[in-house]
Amino acid sequence: MNILNAIMNLVNDPIIDVKEYSDSRNRANSMGAALEEYIKDMFAGTITTTDTKERMKRFSEVFSYSGNQNNPPDFMIKNGDAVEVKKIEGMGSSLALNSSYPKYKIFADSPMLTQACKTAEEWEEKDIIYAVGVLPKNNRLRQLTLVYGVDYAAKEEIYTRIKDSIKNGVNEIPGIELTETRELGRVNRVDPLGITYLRIRGMWGIDNPLKVYDYIYEPNLDKEFNFMAIVNINKYNTLKNKDKFENFIKDRTDITMESVEIKDPNNPVKLVEAKLIKYSL
Template identity: 45%
Template sequence: MANILQAIHTIISNDIPDVVDFYRSNNKINAVGDALELFIKDIFANTLNEIDKVRKQEAYERVFSYTGNANNPPDLMLKLGDAIEVKKLKSESAQIALNSSYPTAKLYSSSQMITKACRECEQWDEKDLLYAIGCVNRHQLSSLWLVYGDCYAASPEIYHNIKTKVIAGINHSTGVEFSPTKELGRVNRVDPLGITSLRIRGMWHVEHPQKVFEYLNVSTNRKNSKFRLFTLMYEKKYLSCPLEDREKLESIDNSSLQIKKVKISFPDNPVKRIAARLITYQI
């Protein structure tokens, strides 16, 4: 079963490509975001160097139970493993646009945001959610954050309560004709002819983990690095990975790789700190 530690080992064992040019030449893709998502697929399937399209597709089928679309989370799901949401940015100072989805600690099969195909791709109720946040500058992947949602996002009710209050405030507006919707609101018959409607949508944003976890001193020597990888997970998640994969990663003799025990703020209560692992790789 593919997992995060195997993906990190794949990155360390291979050159980091100019992702856009690399995938444009091999797959004729045009979008930078598509190239980053293909890169994430390849590090988990260990197919960065696989040029045979049939064998690559067979590897994808072995590793992934679901690959998503632009409108519904997640982008990828590992068989019996994590769900993965890929986000592409041009700058590490930029906020991450989540659109209509608020930050998520876990992915649940009961979520209204996912598709039927995602819900039925395998037997599952809950999956750990991994945010893969890549900074692509001039076609080069300069940094990649692999951070688990439970390190990053609060409990669902915190976001849902805010959404509920906003919806209640909108619906209490007078002199406006509302209709049922899954969004924040929908106003019908805006103009005298009654032919125009207004959709009111939520657009969620979250700070880049580079800023959120600045207290871990993750920016060390960043100006001298061509590529930087940061992986953050709770200690219990790290220890849940197969011993063979942990030992394989820990045995790498490379000064560019560091595996640290750290403590991070609990998203629901920042006063409380949780044991975690920070894995960094800078070249």
């Protein structure tokens, strides 16, 4: 299973009312969790599956790992990509990444991953897909975007350089007591009694793909729902079902695919050939 399977499943069974979808299957309480379950169903081909045991069995066949908001990624496809789901409320909203900087790929030796994720299958690195859903307070999905980290985020050293510079700067402040931490820093014994401490955390954020790719894509606001995916040409050519996908969209008017050029996240003057897939209803 891959991104093209997910898109075909979405087009065959589009879901806009995420709350109704979730409630009818008793799957999640929060809308962020409900969106994640829907994205999983897209990739697993279980959008119309109502039997819990059947769905669980299919998930075990398709996915090697499922995490949560504190243990990214949200899920990994066996011998395939990782997926991170993000919910925002408005078309112009940014993505809150909290203490985790953007990922262009994920690596099995990363200290940010759980042991369960690292050993879920035999792997060293995976492409990561950011699935960004615009889900306003009315719980109706307005926009869904799928974009690969390699086309969206810079390489890891860009972010770690800034993080390490800040952390080293904190460590050089004289007259404070520090504790080793995975955060930017922790200062102990701030007050005379020595009972107060200060945690210094990074709170990362990134512009949402609608803003990042506004030079090639604009949602049709007259439509109830819009979908957009960007797949760089190197990745697209590795997808074994691309012929099936091209045949799937050939005679449809609601979904299109075109060749575009996008900015390289590591060098914006360098353009990368990609496929832009659009769908609306």
